[in-house]
Amino acid sequence: MSLRLSTVILPYLRWHEGGRAAWQRAEQLGFHTAFTYDHLSWRTFREGPWFGAVPTLTAAAAVTDRLRLGTLVTSPNFRHPVTLAKELISLDDISGGRITLGVGAGGTGFDATALGQEPWTPRERADRFAEFVPLLDRLLTEDSVSYEGDHYSAHEARNIPGCVQRPRLPFAVAATGPRGMRLAARYGQAWVTTGDPKLYETGTPEQSIQAIRGQVEKLAVTAATLGRDAAGLDKILLTGFTPDRGRPLESVDAFVDFAGRHAELGFTDIVIHWPIPDSDFAADEKLFEQIAMEAPAQLS
Numbered sequence: 388m389s390l391r392l393s394t395v396i397l398p399y400l401r402w403h404e405g406g407r408a409a410w411q412r413a414e415q416l417g418f419h420t421a422f423t424y425d426h427l428s429w430r431t432f433r434e435g436p437w438f439g440a441v442p443t444l445t446a447a448a449a450v451t452d453r454l455r456l457g458t459l460v461t462s463p464n465f466r467h468p469v470t471l472a473k474e475l476i477s478l479d480d481i482s483g484g485r486i487t488l489g490v491g492a493g494g495t496g497f498d499a500t501a502l503g504q505e506p507w508t509p510r511e512r513a514d515r516f517a518e519f520v521p522l523l524d525r526l527l528t529e530d531s532v533s534y535e536g537d538h539y540s541a542h543e544a545r546n547i548p549g550c551v552q553r554p555r556l557p558f559a560v561a562a563t564g565p566r567g568m569r570l571a572a573r574y575g576q577a578w579v580t581t582g583d584p585k586l587y588e589t590g591t592p593e594q595s596i597q598a599i600r601g602q603v604e605k606l607a608v609t610a611a612t613l614g615r616d617a618a619g620l621d622k623i624l625l626t627g628f629t630p631d632r633g634r635p636l637e638s639v640d641a642f643v644d645f646a647g648r649h650a651e652l653g654f655t656d657i658v659i660h661w662p663i664p665d666s667d668f669a670a671d672e673k674l675f676e677q678i679a680m681e682a683p684a685q686l687s
Contacts, residue, residue, distance in 0.1 A: 389683065389686060389687040390646055390647075390650045390654065390655065390656070390657060390683070390686040390687075391419040391420075391655060391656045391657070391683070392417075392418060392419060392646075392656075392657055392658075392659070392678075392679060392682060392683050392686075393418050393419045393420040393421065393422065393455075393623075393656055393657070393658045393659075394413055394418045394420075394421050394422070394658065394659055394660065394661050394679075395421075395422045395423065395424065395459055395625070395658055395659070395660045395661060396409050396410060396413065396421055396422070396423055396661045397423065397424055397429075397432070397660070397661070397663060397668070398423050398424070398437060398438040398439070398440060398443045399432055399435060399436050399437055399438070399663070400436070401436065401438075402438075402443075402446055406438075406443070406446075407446065407450055409661055410446075410447040410450060410451060410454070411450055411451060413451075413454060413661070414451045414452070414453060414454040416676060416679040416680060417679065417680065417683070418454065418679060419455060419656065420454070420455035420456065420457055420487060420656075420658075421447065421451075421454055421455070421456055421457075422456070422457045422458060422459035422487075422489060422658065423440050423443055423444060423457075423458065423459070424440065424458070424459065424460075425440035425441075425458040425459075425460065425461040425462070425466075425489075426440075426496070426497070426498050427465060427497060427498050427501045428497045428498075428501075429496065429497070430496065430667075431666060431667070432666075433497060440458050440461070441474050441478065444456050444457070444458070444478055444482075444486070445477075445478060445481055448478065448481045448482035448483075448485065448486075449481065451485075453485075454485065455485045455486075455487055456478075456482055456485050456486055456487070457486055457487035457488060457489055457559070458487075458488055458489045458490070459489035459559070459561075459579065459625060459658065460489035460490050460491040460559070460561045460579065461488060461489065461490050461491075462490065462491050462492060462493030462494075462498070462516075463492070463493055463512070463515045463516060463519045463538075464493035464494075464498040464499050464501075465498055465501060465502055466519075467539065468519055468522040468523040468526055468539055468541070469526060469539075469541050469544045471523065472523055472526035472527050472544070472546055473546065475488060475527065475550070475556060476527065476546055476548075476549060476550055479550045479551045479552060479556050480548075480550075480551055482551075483551060484550070484551035484552045484556075486552070486556045487556065487557050487558075487559055487576075487577070488523075488556055488557070488558050488559065489559040489560075489561060489579055489623075490519075490520060490523075490558055490559070490560055490561065491516075491560070491561035491562070491567075491579070492512045492513060492515070492516035492561075492562075492567060493507075493512055493516075513564065513566045513567070514537065514538065515538045515539075516566070516567065516570065517566060517570065518536045518537065518538050518539050519538075519539065520558070520560065520570045520574050521570075521574065522534055522536065522539055522541065523558075524555070524558070524574050526541065526544060526546055527546065527549065527550055527555035527556065528549065528550075528554045528555045529546070530545065530546065530547050530549070531543055531544065531545055531546075532544045532546070557575075557576035557577060558574055558575045558576055558577070559575065559576065559577035559578070559579050559621070559623055560574065560575035560577070560578055560579065561578075561579035561580065561581075562578065562579075562580075563580060563583075563602055565605075565609070568605055568606055568609040569609055569613070571606065571609075571620070572606065572609045572610035572613050572615055572617065572620070573613055573615070575620060576620070576621060577620060577621035577622065577623050577655075577656070578606055578620050578621070578622050578623065579623045579624075579625060580599065580602055580622075580623070580624060580625070581624075581625045581626075581627075581628035581629070582595050582598065582599055582624070582628055582629040583595060583598035583599070583602075584628065586598060586629070586630055587628055587629070587630065589630075590629075590630040591630055592629070592630055592631045594630070595629045595630050595631070596648060596649075596652070599624070599629075599649070599652060600652050603617075603622065603652050603653050606620070606622075618653075621655045621656060622652075622653050622654045622655050622656070623654070623655070623656040623657075623658060624649050624654050624656070624657050624658065625658045626645075626657060626658060626659050626660070627659075627660050627667070627668060631645060632667075633668075633669075633670060635659070636659065636670045636671075636674065636675060636678065637674075638674070639674075639677055639678055639681050639682055639685075642659075642678045642682050643682050643685045643686060646682065646686055647686060650686060659675075659678070661675075662675050
C-alpha cells in the first residue's frame with residue numbers, strides 16, 4: 388500500500404478569514420485526511436484565537452467532498468463519552484462517513500485544569516482512558532447504552548441511527564504506554580505516535596527511528612496477545628515532535644527521505660502541519676504544497 392499523506396490544520400483562523408480556504412485547499416492538494424487538534428487552547432496559541440474542533444470539522448465537512456476529516460487527538464480532559472458520541476455520529480452523518488476519531492489519554496496542558504479540576508496523575512489519566520474508549524465504542528455501535536464505571540456513567544443513552552461508517556467510525560488511538568497500546572490493539576483501526584518525547588530536545592534522528600521502531604514492535608506484541616495481527620492496524624506518525632522537527636519540510640527530497648524511513652517501519656500515514664507563520668510550524672507555503680502534490684507519487 389502507498390504511504391498516505393495527511394495534514395493538521397490548527398483551528399486558529401477565523402472561518403471567513405482563511406479557515407475555510409485552508410480546508411478546501413487541503414482537499415485540492417490531495418491530502419488523504421485533514422485533522423485538527425481537539426483542545427480548548429494549546430501552548431503558544433493560548434493568548435490568541437482558537438476555535439472548537441467539532442464546529443470546525445462540521446464546517447469543513449460542509450465545504451469539502453472527498454477529504455477525510457478528524458481529530459488528532461480528542462481526550463478525556465474535557466470530553467464525556469456520552470456527549471462526544473452524539474457529536475461524532477452527527478459529524479459522520481454530515482460528512483457522509485468521512486470522520487476518523489483520533490483519541491488519546493490527554494496531557495497536562497491547559498485542558499487538564501480548564502474545568503476547574505486538579506490535574507490528573509498519569510495513573511488517573513490511564514484509568515480514565517481505559518474506561519473512555521470502551522464506553523465510546525459501545526455508544527457508537529449500540530442503539531441504547533447503560534453503564535456505571537468508576538469515572539463515567541451512561542443511563543439509557545440513545546444513539547440512533549448510529550454512524551454512517553459501520554460498525555462505527557474508525558478510532559486512531561494515540562498511545563506509547565502498555566495500557567494505551569492495549570486499547571489501540573483492541574479498539575483501534577489505527578495507532579498514532581509522535582515519536583519519543585524524551586528525544587525531542589537532545590536526541591538524534593537515528594535515535595528517534597530506533598525508539599519508534601521499538602514502539603512498533605511493542606504494538607505488534609501487544610496485538611498478538613489479544614489475538615490480533617498488528618499488520619491490520621494503520622500506523623500514523625504525527626510529525627513535528629521528533630528531533631528532525633521541521634527538516635522534512637525543507638525540500639521534497641528531504642520529506643521523501645524522512646517519510647520513506649518511517650514507511651520502512653510499517654507506517655501507513657504521515658501527518659504534517661499546515662504552515663503557520665511565526666510559530667513552531669512555520670514553513671514555506673509553496674514548498675509545503677509542492678510536497679503535498681509531488682511526494683506521494685515518490686512514496687508509492
